[in-house]
Amino acid sequence: MVRHVIALDVGGTGMKAALVGDGGGLLHRARRATGRERGSDAVVADILDFAAELRAYGLERYGEPAAAAGLAVPGIVDERHGVAVYAANLGWRDVPLRALLAERLGVPVALGHDVRTGGLAEGRIGAGRGADRFLFVPLGTGIAGAIGVDGRVEAGAHGFAGEIGHIVVRPQGTPCPCGQRGCLERYASASAVSEAWAAACGDPEADAADCAKAVASGDPNAVRVWQGAVDALADGLVTALTLLDPRTLIIGGGLAEAGDVLFGPLRDAVRRRVTFQKLPSIVPAALGDSAGCLGAGLLARDLLTTGPTPTTPEVTA
Template identity: 65%
Template sequence: MSLQEHQANYVIALDVGGTTIKAALTGSDKEPFLRVRRDTATEGPRAVVAGILDLVAELAAEGLARRGGPPAGVGLAVPGVVDEAAGVAGYSANLGWRDVPLAALVGERLAAEGAGDVPVVLGHDVRTGGLAEGRLGAGAGVGRFFFVALGTGIAGAIGVGDRMEPGAHGGAGEIGHVVVRPGGPRCGCGQYGCLETVASASAVGRAWAESSGAAGASAADAARAVRTGDARANGVWRNAVDALADGLLVVVNLLDPEVVIVGGGLAEAGETLLDPLRSALAAKATFQRLPEVVPAALGESAGCLGAGLLAWDHSQLPQIPEVSP
């Protein structure tokens, strides 16, 4: 029996986060026909890996029941340092793992479950989200774009055509560690004044908590206060937006993207963020032709959708569109 005859026309997709794993079974139309969520294990890296393997096995069993065969591939989006070519999750501060051969482990688990030799591909979570935005979301049809995720930290991804640029060592797009405020707050990376120490969602939340005196205040609280005209909130917001515009101007100078796609938790503020960001970027530019700055379209689904796209890209089956009966 050939691989094409043996394997069913779907893939397994996982987006592994520090608190939640979002997963799906995705057909060749790139649309999930099953979505699940699981809490990420908190008992350490071994437990995290075990949870991933168990969930993949569970999804493979569900796929077999629904589609009559093992998956055509598996795509995994993971945070931190990722060796995509080797399938190794190199390091993640949030998950606590180092040098985990995750692609090989998933492949071995599926083989043990009777699924045979299933291609497994590993991707960086932000680049994977950018891949989905580029093909299915706000970057569809754009030749060159930059996707920036404003969350606990700040990370970026460079889109060229229908692919993402990983760089020579897997570190392309790390805008969060561009120093925009020399001598500023110390970053977890060891530098001072990195963009994510000033303009990430967590940084805005901390600044607003300090300014307002409300312990535990978040970036969302700051955005709400900005919309009411609170002067202190406006000051916090203006500092973050100004720093973000400085970081994006570096991107414009180096990459000259057609579009900048803004996602992550801070982007949930919508035009409260994007309108002043466009104005700040325009005020700083001199000779540069500025990109369009747009919100991400796929929200928290981007990582899982992108993992599905990775799996299809690396599967050994022809991607034949499904026809509804």
């Protein structure tokens, strides 16, 4: 008999899942399409069915059912009440996911925001391990953040803590779907770089990874596009570090896969901008696209020692 928990990370197109043992080891992994084209009710049903299948597998394979479950989802998440408030990509509003999953599985369930849950994993077992204060910023389709302060990941009073992608870095700049103009994610997300590079090189299929390769080869147009994104990112990050004073700044997401092509100029750009602020370590995320799932496992394991779902899960150094 092996005590374990269920970890589920739900994305816009796919779900990643794992059974996680007491020591944190991954006992079993699985993936499944989210199936959002069938509507929000179908997505919720698929999540519940997937979790039930994982429970059944664990019972058969390890001699006992999962002791708890952790679920990470995108959008606006009310972690205190266990409600998925809104997710544009999945089409749901005010879904009581924690209660639904707990009823289906018969065990305690923790619900977390995908970026904060990924930040929890990076802070506890990934690139931020050992840092008492960190900021995790994944650069993907958009830009969000997870704030690690005094041993916990902050959700904020209304669940919006860490939305660094909507810091205005270019006043009166490009309109953002949030209603503002000049938001950071309109300049420095992977999708923004892809759009800018596709326009610059004349290839509508070109993306941010292609831009990074062109930068590495010395293409001046690529360098111009890339540096524009780096400068905007540095402006946003300096605002964040001025407010939060993190010891470690963890950069993840698809854009971080460019490695030194990103981190070299980014460290230089941030260094040039700081004055009185203390320069944090700027490091790449360590867990890749597994961070959300690993974080969900940590949320579930925390339930076994802390009781009811914490609003701000602990991050141990």
